[in-house]
Amino acid sequence: MTGYFVAILTFVSLAVLLGFALNIQWGQAGMINFGLAGFYGVGAYTAAILSKQGVDGVSATVAAIVTTAAISALVSLATIKLREDYLAITTLAFSESVRLVLMNETWLTGGTNGIRDIPRPFVDLVGGERYELFFLAACIVLVAAVYFLLDSVIRSPFGRALRAVREDDVVAATLGKDVLALRVKAFAIGGAVIGLAGALHAFYFTYIDPGEFAGFVTVYAFMSVIVGGKGSNRGLVMGACTVMILLEGTRFLKDFVPFFTAQQAASLRLIMIGTGLILVLIFRPSGLSSEYRLSSPKTADTTS
Amino acid sequence: MSSSNYSQADRFAFRTTPVPESFPARPNRSAETTAQPPLLQVEGLRKVYGGLEAVAGVDLSLPFGRITGLIGPNGAGKTTLLNVISNVERPTAGRVLLQGEDISALPQYRLAERGMVRTFQISRELGQLTVLENLLLARPRQTGEKLIGVFGRAGRVRREEEAGIEAARAVLLKVNLWRLADAPAAALSGGQKKLLELSRALMLSPRLVLLDEPAAGVAPAMEQVLIDTIRGLATEGVDFLIVEHDLDVVASLCSHVFVMAGGRILTQGTFAQISGDSRVVEAYLGLKA
Numbered sequence: 001m002t003g004y005f006v007a008i009l010t011f012v013s014l015a016v017l018l019g020f021a022l023n024i025q026w027g028q029a030g031m032i033n034f035g036l037a038g039f040y041g042v043g044a045y046t047a048a049i050l051s052k053q054g055v056d057g058v059s060a061t062v063a064a065i066v067t068t069a070a071i072s073a074l075v076s077l078a079t080i081k082l083r084e085d086y087l088a089i090t091t092l093a094f095s096e097s098v099r100l101v102l103m104n105e106t107w108l109t110g111g112t113n114g115i116r117d118i119p120r121p122f123v124d125l126v127g128g129e130r131y132e133l134f135f136l137a138a139c140i141v142l143v144a145a146v147y148f149l150l151d152s153v154i155r156s157p158f159g160r161a162l163r164a165v166r167e168d169d170v171v172a173a174t175l176g177k178d179v180l181a182l183r184v185k186a187f188a189i190g191g192a193v194i195g196l197a198g199a200l201h202a203f204y205f206t207y208i209d210p211g212e213f214a215g216f217v218t219v220y221a222f223m224s225v226i227v228g229g230k231g232s233n234r235g236l237v238m239g240a241c242t243v244m245i246l247l248e249g250t251r252f253l254k255d256f257v258p259f260f261t262a263q264q265a266a267s268l269r270l271i272m273i274g275t276g277l278i279l280v281l282i283f284r285p286s287g288l289s290s291e292y293r294l295s296s297p298k299t300a301d302t303t304s
Numbered sequence: 305m306s307s308s309n310y311s312q313a314d315r316f317a318f319r320t321t322p323v324p325e326s327f328p329a330r331p332n333r334s335a336e337t338t339a340q341p342p343l344l345q346v347e348g349l350r351k352v353y354g355g356l357e358a359v360a361g362v363d364l365s366l367p368f369g370r371i372t373g374l375i376g377p378n379g380a381g382k383t384t385l386l387n388v389i390s391n392v393e394r395p396t397a398g399r400v401l402l403q404g405e406d407i408s409a410l411p412q413y414r415l416a417e418r419g420m421v422r423t424f425q426i427s428r429e430l431g432q433l434t435v436l437e438n439l440l441l442a443r444p445r446q447t448g449e450k451l452i453g454v455f456g457r458a459g460r461v462r463r464e465e466e467a468g469i470e471a472a473r474a475v476l477l478k479v480n481l482w483r484l485a486d487a488p489a490a491a492l493s494g495g496q497k498k499l500l501e502l503s504r505a506l507m508l509s510p511r512l513v514l515l516d517e518p519a520a521g522v523a524p525a526m527e528q529v530l531i532d533t534i535r536g537l538a539t540e541g542v543d544f545l546i547v548e549h550d551l552d553v554v555a556s557l558c559s560h561v562f563v564m565a566g567g568r569i570l571t572q573g574t575f576a577q578i579s580g581d582s583r584v585v586e587a588y589l590g591l592k593a
């Protein structure tokens with residue numbers, strides 16, 4: 001059972017990282033990323049391919065982060081001449097292209113067979129049984145580090161400018177903000193975090209195939225952000241946990257209601273997940289937590 | 305009125321650091337300024353929407369040191385003219401020169417760097433940002449807007465923020481919005497949003513401010529504050545181009561007034577001159593009838 005909880009917590013960490021990424025791209029900068037799964041795939045495959053070539057785990061992770069960030073910047077740049085909502089379509093198309101490349105460029109990605117036996121970083125230092133626990137600890141440390149980095153970004157004037165672009169890009173521009181540069185940076189920062197999550201995914205499972213980078217990953221990330229409260233990373237951690245509890249908790253459904261067939265239980269599970277999300281949003285329409293707002297140092301001599 | 309809405313030091317820092325070319329020393333107002341290009345020059349500006357010529361060939365020139373009015377009946381093309389001047393929309397033809405530099409092809413955000421800022425007829429507050437954040441955002445050249453600054457120069461970012469809050473506080477106190485500093489801008493009333501937009505524009509330490517109906521919806525008590533604020537800034541070297549339907553505001557602020565109708569400049573002059581002009585009366589009455 002401990003093994004199970006370690007696994008769940010590792011999944012939650014990955015989900016939280018994806019949520020963090022979406023929170024800066026969509027929550028802060030207002031840029032919808034329907035192709036999150038594709039970027040996740042880029043990160044995972046970059047790390048996996050390089051590790052298989054003998055690159056050490058840390059360098060492979062860094063490469064996954066840089067590659068995913070760079071590709072994110074390019075994808076967001078590609079849409080500058082288009083209306084804003086085209087980013088949603090472009091990212092969706094991007095993730096579909098990634099999936100096709102992963103399935104067909106067999107020489108590089110192993111095609112539908114995926115990549116097996118991805119070497120795990122530090123495995124010779126931390127022996128077999130404790131590895132899962134070590135990996136979880138590493139994930140939690142990384143989640144904490146990303147949280148603090150993003151938190152300082154969100155609280156900074158840079159984060160404020162991103163929110164301004166989200167609220168009204170014309171106004172942001174008339175106030176002297178380089179909207180395009182801000183958008184590209186926001187998307188690249190998100191991409192970096194997705195790349196990190198992708199690398200961790202590859203190392204954790206030691207096996208990846210194209211099917212793991214399909215739409216449901218994107219959907220879960222959006223669910224985490226919506227439940228947690230768009231724009232708030234603290235809320236996001238709660239949101240990702242809530243979504244994971246719903247996803248995993250309902251997995252045991254078939255043990256408690258033996259009169260359902262496996263297929264019925266699977267459908268019921270989806271119904272329960274949907275109902276759970278709706279309930280959260282009924283009681284907390286803007287999510288569990290709201291976004292960062294500066295509170296001014298009110299002074300005693302305020303005359304109004 | 306000599307009080308400043310933000311510290312002189314702040315303004316000084318803005319003026320002297322960057323792009324010195326675009327910020328020539330302010331000309332002495334009493335001296336001849338013929339050698340100097342005008343602050344703003346609009347040449348043959350046209351904007352066509354489908355078959356409608358909203359701006360149908362406008363030439364105008366704003367010399368330094370003036371509060372200029374732009375009036376005209378509904379649909380005259382005043383807002384469209386401001387939109388084109390501020391690069392919010394691209395002109396169909398013509399060009400706009402700011403201190404002699406053609407700005408028609410510049411990206412929008414560069415205009416703020418060159419000291420020109422505008423407000424909108426229908427307020428465009430950044431609703432989910434607080435009132436204070438709306439103002440802080442507008443400060444030019446913030447170290448903390450660069451990622452390298454966020455992580456590499458945290459101390460400097462903090463000091464800039466503190467200075468920004470002080471400057472914003474001075475502006476907000478004046479327009480009676482400081483008590484709402486932490487409220488999301490979306491929660492303000494219509495008139496308060498107008499005052500917020502003006503305050504936000506002022507945080508840029510601008511050279512020229514284009515105002516689209518700044519007094520619309522503003523409470524009568526605040527209207528005088530608005531007038532005093534604009535006049536006070538004008539004495540410190542900020543110029544204004546004001547579109548306004550409230551002719552009392554125009555009369556009390558503007559030393560020169562352009563009258564627009566049907567996308568063209570009908571006439572121009574002092575308020576006394578244009579209000580005695582029969583064509584102006586006709587343009588207003590003709591459309592009201």
Ligand SMILES: Nc1ncnc2c1ncn2[C@@H]1O[C@H](COP(=O)(O)OP(=O)(O)OP(=O)(O)O)[C@@H](O)[C@H]1O
Binds near residue numbers: 356357377382385425
């Ligand atoms: N985006 C647009 N598309 C089509 N027509 C437009 C657009 N914007 C303005 N117009 C038209 O251009 C003309 C000028 O409009 P504009 O808003 O500039 O007038 P205005 O002088 O500001 O009027 P008001 O005093 O009512 O604000 C109007 O006939 C208007 O309907």
Ligand SMILES: [Mg+2]
Binds near residue numbers: 382383384425516
């Ligand atoms: Mg108008």
